[in-house]
Each structure stands twice: as C-alpha cells, then as structure tokens.
Amino acid sequence: MSDEEIIQQFRNQDTQSYAFNMLVRKYQQKLYWLLRRMVVDHDDADDLLQNVWIKVWQNLANFKAESQLYTWLYRISVNEALSHLDKKKKRFFLPLGDVEAELSNKIDTGNQISGNDLLLRLQKAILTLPEKQRIVFQLRYYEEMPYEEMSKVLDTSVGALKASYHHAAKKIEVLITRLD
Amino acid sequence: MDQNNHINNELDDLAPNLSKFKKDMPYTVPDAYFDTFPMKIRERIAHMEAVPESRWYALWLPKYSYVAASICFLIITIGFLFLKNSGSHNITGTLVVKSAPNADYVIEHIDEELLIETSPSLPAKTPSKNKINLNSSKKTYAEEYLVETIDESTLTEEL
Known part of the structure; x- marks a missing residue:
C-alpha cells in the first residue's frame, strides 16, 4: 500500500486503525534505527519511537502532502531525538561533550549491543x-x-x-x- | 540505484577507508520487538483516548503546584500575622465599646454624690504615677550628670 493510500484510509474513521497499523509496520524499523543510532540505548529509542507514533496519530489527519510522508516521519523522529538529548543536557547540567561521552560509554556497557x-x-x-x-x-x-x-x-x-x-x-x- | 551509486562514489572520494566498512549496526533489539511494537502503540493510543483529555489546569498543576503551594503558605502566614496584630487592637476597641454603655449607664443612673461617697479613697485627681517616676528618674540622671561633669568650683562661680 502506498503512503497516499494509507493517508486516505487514515482519514476514513472506519479504516483509521487499520491504516495506522499499516503505517507503523511499514516505517517502524527505519525510524527505530534512526533513533537508536542517535541515542544508542534501546530503552530510550523505544520510548522515543512510541512518542513519535503518538504524534503521528495525533497529526496525520492534518498532514498536508507538501512533502513526502517519510520525510515528515523522519522530521518528527529527528526532532524527538534532539529534544531528548537536549533534555538530558539540561537535566544533568552537562556540556554537550559529556552527553556524547555517556553515549560512547553505553556502546561499551549497554544492553542490546x-x-x-x-x-x-x-x-x-x-x-x-x-x-x-x-x-x-x-x-x-x-x-x-x-x-x-x-x-x-x-x-x-x-x-x-x-x-x-x-x-x-x-x-x-x-x-x-x-x-x- | 543511481542514487546509491552516487552516494558510494562520493564516499570513496571523501573517505576511502570508511567506504570499505560494512554498514552493519552493532546494536540488537529484544526478540520479537518489531512484531509486538504495533500492538504496544495501539494499546497506548487506546489508553490515551480512554482517559479524558487533559484540561489546561491538569497540565499546569504539576509544574507549578510547588510554587502555588508556597505562595498560598506565604499568604496564609502573612494574613495570620496581620490578623494577630490587628486582633489585639480589636480586642481593646471592643472592650472600650462594650464598656461605654456601662459608663453611660453609670453616668445616667447613679448620682455623682453617691459615687464620691462610695469611693472615698479615690483622689479627686489622680496624677500619673509613671509620669512622676519618669520625670524624677530623668531629673536624677541630669543631676548626676551635672555633678560628675561640672567642677564644683565652677558651679559656685557661676552661681
């Protein structure tokens, strides 16, 4: 099913859940790996991926096809990851380098690596x-x-x-x- | 395909060693993660929609509740202190007001002569004892100061 067809079906109340499910299945892996590479930790990537799909659910009906759907999904994901890293810096008053050092440390010690x-x-x-x-x-x-x-x-x-x-x-x- | 070739050629030119790397990831995911993820999202959305939409104060409250509680506490404390202070004035005022009708009653119904007769020990005009003491203490202090600081012979000459 093409992205356009998924959007059409999402706008129909009867097929909304089905269309959304299709969309999640189609893009979940690509978005997960994008997020995972940015935040390294699986649990963080999982949380962010859920947040991304919640935002997609809330806003897809208003999506204007000015750009491709996957571009829009990537944009939401990148923003979500950046704001996660930003919060991390603010929460612990860390300079940018320390967050990267922490992520690098996770490569050595983290799960699912x-x-x-x-x-x-x-x-x-x-x-x-x-x-x-x-x-x-x-x-x-x-x-x-x-x-x-x-x-x-x-x-x-x-x-x-x-x-x-x-x-x-x-x-x-x-x-x-x-x-x- | 052309796009992929273009990207690979670009990388060959820029970073020949990097271009030889496999683009594998060193990360793994839990078993069946991607099979169960859509269901997890559906459940979360269903839960989100079952709970009534958050009102603005529900969103605002957790963030500022500590500040609001502190402000309330301050207002209550200041109010309590203010009332406590002004309350003592009120008590005095109330006593005056309450005593006033009694005083009027006394003035209106009891004869002045009778009053004088029943309180013979009261002096006609009661001078303030405190005032006297204060004056006397002031006087004593002034006298002591003069005695200590001014020479007796000077005083005699002046007189």
Missing part, C-alpha cells in the same frame, strides 16, 4: 561529531538519503548539508585510520 570491534569503533567515532553533523552523516551514510530530502527533514540548505557531510566523513576517516 553486540558487534565486532570495528563496528563499535566506527560508532564511537561518529559520536565524536557535533550533533547536527552527526545527524547529517547518519542520514547520508546509513539511510542513503538524497540531500534534497535531507534538506526538508533538517530544514537546512543543500549546500550546507553537503559541506557538513564532507567534514563529517573526513573526520571519521581520520579517526578510523588513526585507530588502525
């Missing part, structure tokens, strides 16, 4: 990037998202996103080469 050493080191290298650069890198490297779509998700110009991705990739390259 298993992988070879190289993969873990790559994740830690990604966590050294500034927040916005990290999101850009993840959307491009893992999601293989075109810059034009990313521009709609992050509300940033294509040129700025290209520059951000280039800086991020070069930094990661230096870090993983140094580690070898």
